[in-house]
Amino acid sequence: MTTFTVNGSAHRHDGDPEMPLLWYLRDLAGLTGTKYGCGAGLCGTCTVLVDGQAARACLLPVGQLGGRAITTIEGLSADGMHPVQVAWRELNVAQCGYCQAGQIMQAAALLAKTPRPSDADIDAAMSGNLCRCGTYPRIRAAILRAAEGAKS
Amino acid sequence: MNAHLANDIANEIANLSLSRRGFLRGLAAGSFVLATGIGPARAQEAKEAKKYAGEAMSGGLRDDPRIFLTIEDDGTVSLLCHRAEMGQGVRTSWAMVVADELEAELARVVVAQAPGDEARYGNQNTDGSRSMRHHFQALRRIGAAARRMLEEEAAARWNVPVAQVRGERHEVVHAASGRRLGFGALARGAAQRPVPAADALVFKTPAQFRYIGRDGIGLVDNLDITTGKAVYGADARIEGMAYAVVARPPVYGGKLKRYDASRAVRVPGVLQVVVIDPTPIPSAFQPLGGVAVIAENTYAAIKGRSLLDIEWDDGPNAGYDSARYRETLEAAAGQPGKVVRNNGDADAAMARAARRVDATYYIPHLAQAPMEPPTATARVTAELCEVWCSVQAPEAIRSDLSKRFKLPLDKVVVHPLLLGGGFGRKSKPDFASEAAILSRAMNGRPVKLMFTREDDLQNGFLHTVSVERLQAGLDAQGRAQAWLHRTVAPTIQSIFMPGAKQEGAFELAMGAVDMPFAIPDVRVENPAAEAHTRLGWFRSVSNIPHAFAVQSFAAELAAAAGRDPRDYLLELLGPDRVIDPASMSDAWLYGEDPKRYAYDTARLRGVIERVAQEAGWGRSLPPGHGLGIAAHRSFVTYAAVVVEVAVGARGKLTIPRVDIALDCGAVINPDRVRAQLEGAVIQGISLATVGEISFKAGRVEQSNFHNYPVTRIGAAPKQIHTHLVTPTGFDAPLGGVGEPGLPPVAPALANAIFAATGKRIRRLPIGDQLA
Ligand code: FES
Ligand code: FES
Numbered sequence: 001m002t003t004f005t006v007n008g009s010a011h012r013h014d015g016d017p018e019m020p021l022l023w024y025l026r027d028l029a030g031l032t033g034t035k036y037g038c039g040a041g042l043c044g045t046c047t048v049l050v051d052g053q054a055a056r057a058c059l060l061p062v063g064q065l066g067g068r069a070i071t072t073i074e075g076l077s078a079d080g081m082h083p084v085q086v087a088w089r090e091l092n093v094a095q096c097g098y099c100q101a102g103q104i105m106q107a108a109a110l111l112a113k114t115p116r117p118s119d120a121d122i123d124a125a126m127s128g129n130l131c132r133c134g135t136y137p138r139i140r141a142a143i144l145r146a147a148e149g150a151k152s
Numbered sequence: 153m154n155a156h157l158a159n160d161i162a163n164e165i166a167n168l169s170l171s172r173r174g175f176l177r178g179l180a181a182g183s184f185v186l187a188t189g190i191g192p193a194r195a196q197e198a199k200e201a202k203k204y205a206g207e208a209m210s211g212g213l214r215d216d217p218r219i220f221l222t223i224e225d226d227g228t229v230s231l232l233c234h235r236a237e238m239g240q241g242v243r244t245s246w247a248m249v250v251a252d253e254l255e256a257e258l259a260r261v262v263v264a265q266a267p268g269d270e271a272r273y274g275n276q277n278t279d280g281s282r283s284m285r286h287h288f289q290a291l292r293r294i295g296a297a298a299r300r301m302l303e304e305e306a307a308a309r310w311n312v313p314v315a316q317v318r319g320e321r322h323e324v325v326h327a328a329s330g331r332r333l334g335f336g337a338l339a340r341g342a343a344q345r346p347v348p349a350a351d352a353l354v355f356k357t358p359a360q361f362r363y364i365g366r367d368g369i370g371l372v373d374n375l376d377i378t379t380g381k382a383v384y385g386a387d388a389r390i391e392g393m394a395y396a397v398v399a400r401p402p403v404y405g406g407k408l409k410r411y412d413a414s415r416a417v418r419v420p421g422v423l424q425v426v427v428i429d430p431t432p433i434p435s436a437f438q439p440l441g442g443v444a445v446i447a448e449n450t451y452a453a454i455k456g457r458s459l460l461d462i463e464w465d466d467g468p469n470a471g472y473d474s475a476r477y478r479e480t481l482e483a484a485a486g487q488p489g490k491v492v493r494n495n496g497d498a499d500a501a502m503a504r505a506a507r508r509v510d511a512t513y514y515i516p517h518l519a520q521a522p523m524e525p526p527t528a529t530a531r532v533t534a535e536l537c538e539v540w541c542s543v544q545a546p547e548a549i550r551s552d553l554s555k556r557f558k559l560p561l562d563k564v565v566v567h568p569l570l571l572g573g574g575f576g577r578k579s580k581p582d583f584a585s586e587a588a589i590l591s592r593a594m595n596g597r598p599v600k601l602m603f604t605r606e607d608d609l610q611n612g613f614l615h616t617v618s619v620e621r622l623q624a625g626l627d628a629q630g631r632a633q634a635w636l637h638r639t640v641a642p643t644i645q646s647i648f649m650p651g652a653k654q655e656g657a658f659e660l661a662m663g664a665v666d667m668p669f670a671i672p673d674v675r676v677e678n679p680a681a682e683a684h685t686r687l688g689w690f691r692s693v694s695n696i697p698h699a700f701a702v703q704s705f706a707a708e709l710a711a712a713a714g715r716d717p718r719d720y721l722l723e724l725l726g727p728d729r730v731i732d733p734a735s736m737s738d739a740w741l742y743g744e745d746p747k748r749y750a751y752d753t754a755r756l757r758g759v760i761e762r763v764a765q766e767a768g769w770g771r772s773l774p775p776g777h778g779l780g781i782a783a784h785r786s787f788v789t790y791a792a793v794v795v796e797v798a799v800g801a802r803g804k805l806t807i808p809r810v811d812i813a814l815d816c817g818a819v820i821n822p823d824r825v826r827a828q829l830e831g832a833v834i835q836g837i838s839l840a841t842v843g844e845i846s847f848k849a850g851r852v853e854q855s856n857f858h859n860y861p862v863t864r865i866g867a868a869p870k871q872i873h874t875h876l877v878t879p880t881g882f883d884a885p886l887g888g889v890g891e892p893g894l895p896p897v898a899p900a901l902a903n904a905i906f907a908a909t910g911k912r913i914r915r916l917p918i919g920d921q922l923a
Contacts, residue, residue, distance in 0.1 A: 016420060019451045027395060027449040032387035033380020035572070037523050038605045039454075042857040045523055073380030085378040089370060092823055095831055096239030097377035098384055098523045098572025123866035130857065132523045132573050133239045134834030135827070136868040 004065045006031065007075025017063020022046045024062045025072060033073035033101050037130065044129030047102035048072050054109035056128075073101035076108060084108045087146035095133035103129050107143050116147055204745040206286030209277065211270030211547065215290040216347055217298040219272060221250070223343075227322055227336030229256045234266035234273035235283040236544050237373070238522075238571035238578070239831070240890045241824035242283045244372045246291055248363035248821055253295025253356060255319035256335065258363055263372045268546025268566035277545040279579050279689070280742060281787040281888025284820055288886055296353040298342075305342040306333050358882055365882070367822045373570070384570045385542025385578075386527040386602065393529060393598035394423055395450045396590050397457050400442035400611045403850035404685045405433040405467035411443050415459040421452030425460075426593045428586060433467075434647045435686070437548065437580045440611060444590055446599060454604065466850055472684035474617065474847040478514060481619035481681060485512060485638045489679025490654055493665040493737040501634035501673035505625025509712050511705055513622070514915040515697040517845040518615035519860060520690050524572020525603040530587035532557060533596040537564045541584045542571035549581035553588050575835075576689035580613050609860050610852040613688025614845055616641045618681075620701030624671075630713025632724060635674045639664045641697065642683035653680035655694070657740040662786060663698030663895065665737045668751055669706075670726020676737075685847065691835065695786040695895040700840075700916065703782035703899035707906065717903060718764050718781050728754035742788055748885055749788045755815050756783055758877055759792035763813035766875050767794035776800060777808075778908025782900035787888030789816040790877075793833070793900040799908045803922030807837060807869045807901070815877040816887035826874040829893040833872050836897025838863035841918050 002013045006029060013024060022039075025031045025048070037045030039058045046057040049071035076082050084107045087093075094100045103126070110117055110125040117125070122140055131139070206213035214220075222230040231250050237243045243263045251258045266273050275286075299319040306324035307314040310331055317326045325332045363369060376382035401407060413425040423446045430441025443460055447453035502508060528541035537553050546566040554564045571578055587601035603611070618641030625634035643659060645652040655664075655678050665676050690696070710720035731753065733746035741749055760783045769779060776799050783792035796809040810833045819825050842861040846853045854860040902913040905922065913921060 016451070019449070023449055023451040026387075027451070030389060031380075032383070032389065035384075035524065036386065036450075036602070037525075038857050040605070040856050040858070043523065043605075073378075076379075080375055080379040088378045089374040092371055092374065092827065094239075094371060094374065094377045095241070095827055096237075096523070096571060096573045097373065097382055098570075100377055101380050104378060119870065126865045128864075130523065130862050130864060132521060132575070132835070132862060134831035134838075134863075134868070136834060136865040137830055137870075137872050138827075139865065140870075 002063050002066045004068045004070060006070045007072060013062045018061050020058050021048070021060040021062055021065060021070065022057035025057060031072050031074055035098055035101060037099070044106060045099050045102040047105040047129065049105060049109060052109070052112060054106050073105060076105065082108060083146040083149045084111065084142070087142040087149060091138050091142045091145060093135050093138040093142050095135055099129065099131045103131065103139055107139070107146065110143065111147055117143060205743060206275060206290065208743055209275035209286070211273070211275040213286060213290050214274035215293040215350070217294045217301070218343070218347060220294055221298050223335050223339035225336050225339065227260055227334050229254065229261045229335070231261055231263050232266045233263050234276050236278035236542070236546070236568055236571055236574065237265070238278065238544065238574035240283070240828060241371060241821060242278070244369065245284055245821040245824055246287065247372055248369055249288060249291040250295040252361050252363045253292045254299045255321060257322045258369065260322060265568055268550040268568065270547040276547050277579070278574070279544050279576070281890040281892065282742070285886040285888055288820060292355055293350055293353060296355050297348050300348045300353060301342040301345045302335055302338045304345050305338045309333070309341070364820055365818070365822065369821065369823060382570055384524050384572045385540070386524050386572065388529040388540035388569060388600065390529055390531060390540065390598040393600050394446050394448060394594060395453045396444050396446040396599050396601045397453045397604060397607070398428060398442045398444040398586060398601065399457050399460055399462055400440045400607065401430065401464050402610065403464070403466040403472070404469050407465045407467060408441065408443065409463040409465045411463070412461040413443070415461070416445055416456040419447070419452050419456040419459065421448040422456040423447055424594065426590055428589055434650055436648050437552070437582050439582050439586045439589065444586070446590060446594060450602060469684045470850045472847045472850040474517065477617065477684065478619070481617070481640045482512060484640045484679040484681060485619045485621035487679055489638055489640070489677040491675060492660050492678045493674060493676040495735060496673035498634045498636050498673040498675035502623065502625040502636065505633055506628040507626040507712065508623065509626065509709055510623045511708055511914060513620045513697070513701040513704060515618050515620070515700055516916060517617045517685070518690055518839055518843050519609050519612050519845050520575035520577035521608060521860065521862060522571070522573025522575055522577055525605055525608040526578060526583035527600065527602045528584040528587040529598055529600040530584065530591040531596060531598040532588050532591040535563060537588060538567070539565070539584050539588060540567045540569055541581070541587070542569050542578055543581045543584060544571070544574050544579040545581065549584045552581065552585060556585065556588070557592070575691040576693070577613060580688055605857065606855045609845065609854050609856070613647070613686050615690035615696070616644065616687050616694070618697040620697055622701055622705040624705070624709055626709065626713060630715060632669065632671050632709055633673065635667070635669065635671045637664060637667065637676045637702070638679055639676070639698065640679045640681045641694070642681045642687060644687045644689065646683035647686055647688070653682055654678055659694040661740040662694035663702060663784060664694070665739055666751065666785070667702055667736070668731060668753055668756060668785070669724040671724070684850070692786060692891040692894040695784065695891070696839070696898070699782065699784040699786070699895035700898045700902070703784060703896060704902050704914070707780065707903040708912065711906070718760065718769055721781065721783065722757060722760060725753050725757055728757065742888070744788055751785065755790045756785055756792070759783060759790045759813040759815050762875055762877055763792040763794050763811050766813065766873060767796070767811035769794060774798070776908060778904045778906070780900045780903025780905070780907055782896040782903060784895045786892045786895055788885070789814060789887030789889065789892040791892045791896050793896040795897070795900040795904040797901065797904040797908050799905065799922060803920070805841065805905070805918065805922055809871040809873070810869045810897070811873045811875065812893055813875040813877055814893060816889050816892065817879060817884050818882040818886060819876050819878050822876060825876060825889050828889050829874045830872050832893030833897055834863055834868050836894045837868065837901065840898035840901050840916055841867070844917050
């Protein structure tokens with residue numbers, strides 16, 4: 001049995017400890033904001049925060065999460081007003097939007113650590129997050145906008 | 153992703169359903185609507201013998217506001233969107249148009265998604281860059297008619313002539329008396345009024361538009377997307393559902409020989425192993441067959457599948473080897489083929505040319521790889537079949553399932569959810585069929601069927617592979633006098649017609665036969681090519697190889713003539729003229745009227761000049777940098793691109809800047825047009841630099857994003873500048889937006905690399921060719 005929190009609520013998993021967090025979230029917990037894109041750590045659509053650090057939910061066996069605090073897109077803010085979420089809307093970043101939960105979580109983790117990221121910081125932090133629709137220019141702009149918004 | 157052919161097939165199927173009426177689902181019952189009638193016949197258009205555009209599509213075009221609009225007592229306007237949202241922004245852009253003509257506040261408009269029902273909603277096949285192109289005027293009529301009904305209701309209540317009242321910002325106003333009533337208060341009465349005839353409608357003038365053509369409009373799905381609440385096909389959660397993945401034959405046309413599931417069924421959570429029958433090739437949009445593992449969760453299903461022991465009979469395509477096949481295609485391009493366009497005598501002109509240039513280009517198979525792989529959830533009982541999925545053509549799967557389960561159409565309900573990208577892959581609903589088959593096998597328990605990324609790449613509907621051979625004869629001044637293009641590529645028709653070996657009109661007219669250059673002697677040939685895998689539409693389709701070859705070759709000719717590539721391209725285009733469609737073989741024009749949409753070379757020149765100017769064509773560049781230009785018309789829209797590259801030590805390629813100019817006629821939602829162009833540039837760079845699906849022993853060699861790479865943020869241009877060439881007014885025919893930006897990107901990139909290094913790229917992807 002493993003216990004941990006997701007978006008502040010207590011969770012308990014008695015099943016296969018090898019099950020990746022991604023499927024626990026989507027299938028068992030009904031939190032479908034976190035997406036599948038590759039199942040192999042290659043695309044970032046499944047990005048969540050584990051104790052504040054960005055992590056790929058498709059690679060994290062639930063059995064290893066004892067005591068951890070997981071944050072998913074549904075719990076990033078109570079009202080959708082995290083500066084990254086606001087900036088994403090202001091710049092209409094999304095096309096299909098499927099990758100954007102992962103992008104937003106990754107960007108939130110980046111800004112938590114590096115409040116004024118350079119282009120190179122953004123490239124480095126965001127390079128694991130694919131967007132097949134090609135929203136990268138707006139992702140970059142929105143991160144910079146969120147950085148400003150958070151400061152002011 | 154123009155599924156013209158698929159559409160023909162869908163047409164046939166949809167005709168069966170025309171006598172039936174669906175009923176409105178998925179919309180809160182409102183006070184305004186809920187009549188089941190089909191809109192007033194558009195008598196004038198019905199008289200025309202040959203139909204084009206939306207009127208020619210299966211199910212046609214509807215503009216009855218009672219079908220699409222609901223206004224609640226509190227004034228909330230619900231718009232039913234019957235085209236799929238896959239990132240092109242159709243839900244937002246359509247709401248803008250209707251809200252504008254309705255004089256509704258966009259903030260008080262909610263957009264619901266219509267179920268599959270073409271008899272009721274008209275054509276729903278979201279593909280071919282035509283949702284706005286076909287519907288703009290119909291959406292205006294919907295909004296204007298509903299506004300008129302509200303105005304009539306208010307006028308009647310106030311007992312004043314309707315000419316004295318006006319819909320304005322969610323109210324109807326009687327200026328003379330200062331009286332005003334909100335849309336909500338008027339809705340019930342207005343709904344009882346007859347829908348005004350189209351010719352009685354009064355439309356807003358462009359100066360009165362508050363949303364159409366305006367920038368900065370937020371996406372209707374923004375809040376849901378940024379908070380994780382948006383529901384994609386993969387996110388359906390149906391009470392009691394199980395989860396499935398399928399092991400499919402690795403070779404197209406293969407069959408199951410034997411299997412042993414004893415280890416798979418021991419995985420905790422695995423419920424059942426089900427064999428899905430193969431569809432004999434050509435298998436159209438039907439499942440490939442294989443062995444499904446159904447479990448209590450996705451993880452158990454995937455784990456169970458990995459423990460299946462399966463032997464396949466690979467069938468006729470077991471020997472498919474894409475490297476060897478490239479040689480086959482090249483050999484075919486060396487021989488004459490079926491003549492598909494002929495002006496003058498290209499051989500004679502070639503013979504008397506002062507100089508001949510000859511180049512062969514190769515473009516590999518590509519996978520669409522939408523970030524959301526194909527996923528569908530189905531619940532199939534003896535009486536009712538329901539599917540929740542992200543499909544581009546909900547009616548196609550509906551009619552498919554109705555046949556498969558011998559259920560009347562109204563017992564097949566397709567709930568389209570958001571698409572996590574489509575790019576043509578999701579116009580093929582094979583995955584929804586698989587989900588339905590599995591739910592039936594589970595006696596009606598709902599089943600969510602998911603393609604893993606490996607499945608998506610290895611059992612997809614790939615972009616074709618092609619060799620394009622171009623020959624030109626130049627006169628002593630370097631002017632092109634003769635043009636011979638041999639295009640050799642397996643056709644998408646091969647998935648429908650056994651032994652199809654020639655490109656269809658819908659492929660040839662994507663940049664091969666509709667080559668616009670003012671060259672006197674032109675021949676385009678199509679040597680035969682056999683398909684050895686399952687093909688399908690990929691965003692921009694055959695425009696990708698054709699534009700890559702033609703626009704790379706134009707720059708090669710410029711180099712041969714010692715001329716500037718932009719100047720030479722403009723010269724090739726020749727004097728401004730509207731090209732007689734018959735002179736380009738008059739084959740096919742994206743379903744549009746060839747006269748209304750005849751090729752206007754001035755518009756291509758317009759985007760070339762605009763993009764060159766904006767990009768600073770001819771500016772001095774740092775060492776190792778180069779500019780390349782390319783232009784292409786597709787989906788009846790004109791696009792031109794300038795790429796700046798920097799090629800560094802050991803051939804390291806970076807792309808600091810891309811400019812793209814588009815003339816798609818009037819721009820309805822500039823923000824989404826720009827977004828589509830930004831995306832097209834990046835997807836174009838992705839396929840040009842790294843995209844390739846290859847085959848050995850009939851099997852796809854790639855399995856996931858480590859060996860089928862997709863451009864990441866660091867490799868995307870830091871600067872993408874989009875330039876919209878917009879006519880004044882909104883009455884001219886619209887062009888497509890989703891696809892036309894992509895084809896010129898790869899050739900502009902190759903031309904920039906040539907400018908920077910002198911190295912000519914003739915084979916995609918570029919990969920390590922610069923090393
Ligand atoms: S699904 Fe986890 S990185 Fe792709
Ligand atoms: S917005 Fe579609 S994959 Fe990123």
